[in-house]
Amino acid sequence: MAFSKVIGQAQVKHSLVELVQQNRLSHALLFLGPEGSGALPLALAFSQYVVCEKVNGKQEAAAAGPSLFGGEPVPAAKTAPMTDACGVCPACVRASQMVHPDIHYSYPVIPRKPGDKPVSTDYGSEWREFMEQYPYGNAYDWLQFIGAENKQGNITAQECNDIIHKLSLKSFESGYKVLILWMPEYLGNEGNKLLKLIEEPPANTLFLLVAENESLILQTILSRTQLVKIPLPDVADIQEALVTRSRLEEAQARRIAVLSEGNYHEALQLIRNADDDWQGVLREWLNAILKNGPVAQVKWIDDISKLGRERQKQFLRYFNHLLEQAVRLRYIDASLLPIPEGEKDIALRLNKIADVAQQQAIIGELDRAAYYIERNAHAKMLFHALTIKLLHILRERTVVHIN
Template sequence: MKLSNIIGHGEIIRALCRAVEQNRVSHAYLFAGPEGVGKTTTALAFGAALLCRQPDFGDACGQCRDCRQAAGQNHPDLHRIAPQGASIKIGQIREMLRRITLSPYQGQRQIFLVEQADLMTQEAANCLLKTLEEPPAGTVLILISDRPQALLPTILSRCQIFTFHPLPPEQVAGILKRETDVSREELELLARLIGGCPGRVVRLAGMNGGYFGFRQKVVDLATGLGRASVAEAFRLAAMVAEDKELALAYLELFLLWYRDLLVWRETGAPGLLFNQDHLSLIDREARLYSRTRLLDIIKEIEGTRDSLLANVNTRLALEMLFMRLAGAA
């Protein structure tokens, strides 16, 4: 729970530490960037630094009562607001505003993290905007979003924005080595597969079979869909749609798989592939598709992913996608 322990995002970390050290903290921040890149981890560490009684060069000391409570996620002045169901509702924002009017329990600040802020309803966003216009002293709001373009422009204009970019493979490998128990041989492949967003692997690492087991399910599903009937496609869509976050993970790996088929078909260069350990299968599957069809499939998957992020019905969106992919080969 310290900014100095975060791998990567050096310029952002330095700017946040400098703001704490110089006591020039904004009332509202937006941490924007792809899912799994480290936004929430950084927000929690920043919150700990803001609450720390004796910050060390703008970072949390890690030893005081406030730091221990922040690390244990039980600090009474560090609040997290996340979607309830499909959205962040106006009742949640009203409850947050009620808390803002109260004095901090322990220190001089209250920190509010609004996760997946782009999923606020219109009413909730408008309610939050009133607070951003006249923020109470000692309140710091940190909005976290994978899709900042979905937020109201008036909200964006009132936040200090930090954009998180995918990490280079060597930094991803460092995080995975620290956070998971994957073998040394798997690190390089994982660092290439996850597109600079290690949080995706960390979340899937605890699943039965781990990340590679999950990827194999995705590969089996992709190859099977190309030969499936429409009825089978609907059955598979219902299975994947049971967990929206897992469905998004399926779609991200779908994109890498069909991208590899396209790249191999057009270049025949193994070094350009993400799934290099599946070269023989990629070679066989790529022969079944035309260039145009692969481009269409990639666009359809991207559209479905964007629809899920925009909070459409998960099962309906996957049914439409899987029906288009059924028998595609």
């Protein structure tokens, strides 16, 4: 993958290129970015840039060849430093197909059958297919792609041993051996096996760790890496990507980009579930809370709990988005805000039933609920508790904490 295929992130790309051009490349980098930021595509693009034959000068040296009368090769003409991999040299072709012999990949996996001790290479073909189809996918997408269902993915002690073995070998083609370790959050204490390798790696060995949650990474590993923070792309970059890659109309792309708040993974999920009537689901919930009573609330909770985790998160984000629009409508003329009529109607109604303090309290509860859904909370219990909290906030103007 080339840098040009990564959405936005111009400043990060520039910084990574400078690390190579100015010979300041650390042996271990931690690409830390939230879901949908493109941290993994950036790591893939950077690994291709590092092994590119034009970037590191191999092709120029080969093109120069020996001088006319033997002896030293004729020096090639100097060119401006490259800011992206060429994409056409043999190394780039292999890297883009994820079959370069000097670029290794490690990621969470599951046993295919009880008693197995799986390693990442067991899922090599699935990994290449997943990255071709979903380069901005998250860990949940990957585990579902390999049929994990409710199984917990892991990066095992056996995988750590395999990493140590692979990186102890000499490089085949490139000047570097590169390991891309995706989701080090899935490393348990067995990750300490890698400490010596990360601290004192073989010559020209590059570790690229790609993570979303810094607090879940072993501190012993974290302290041995150079941090590269990956922000979410700008809304304009997401909009452009949706127009060019997903062939959306400008207005629809703008709406989805704003709703996803820079999370490209979330934007793609919104496109896939474009037929979901979140406005109707929200109206039904609010009516159950404020008017129809416990029977309607239980029915709504049963319905929402049957949806998948990703769709539940989307619904909560959509409600959050409408609350933010409602707050804006209190201070900005509605004609100046590019809000669809349906959303504007609900936002104005939210302003009638809740003041700013109540809306802020609800936003906080929705954020917490999304956090717990990410961590596999029991959906029925979570939405039951959330319904009770919203009932108290809206009816009694109080915030309750239910543990």
